[in-house]
Amino acid sequence: MKGGIEAIPLEIEDAALIDGCSRAYIIGRLIPRLILPSIASSALFLFIGAWNEFITAAVMIDSPELRSIQLVIYYFRGFFGTDWGALMASAMIAVLPILVVFSFLGKLMVSGLTQGAVKG
Known part of the structure; x- marks a missing residue:
């Protein structure tokens, strides 16, 4: 900023x-x-950081109904093996909100990058 x-x-x-x-x-x-491009990039980094918060969710959430998607992905890793299909499917679902937010904020960031290149 x-x-x-x-x-x-x-x-x-x-x-x-x-x-x-x-x-x-x-x-x-x-x-x-x-400064809208700077605000957009800061908002994107803030959203990604909050969305991918793992440690706080792992420490504070005990109930399986309240688990975040990151905890669900972590618990697909089992003692006897890993359910790779479910793990990859849940990873794709976890990425979708980031892609949606980036599709909205990405236009603002690209316009900010090209704004200084245009003279006149």
Whole structure:
């Protein structure tokens, strides 16, 4: 986030002030739109970190009904062997929410990458 905010040129703020924008408009409307790719990438990393949380769920959850998908994947590894079909199917299900979130936030991140490449 810090890098995204620091990457905004001061000339954009100056140009907005010259065009008649108020400070409130610049802070409330202009700057958030410019740092939207940074917010999207931070949100994606935060979601992936929260979704893949294993240790907290393993320590705090005792009931099989409340297990997260990561714990279910872990428990497919049995003492006498591993049920690879069920493990891979549950791994695919665990990846789906990350893919959905990335499909929404990925457009914002790509637009932020290409935004600096366009002049004019």
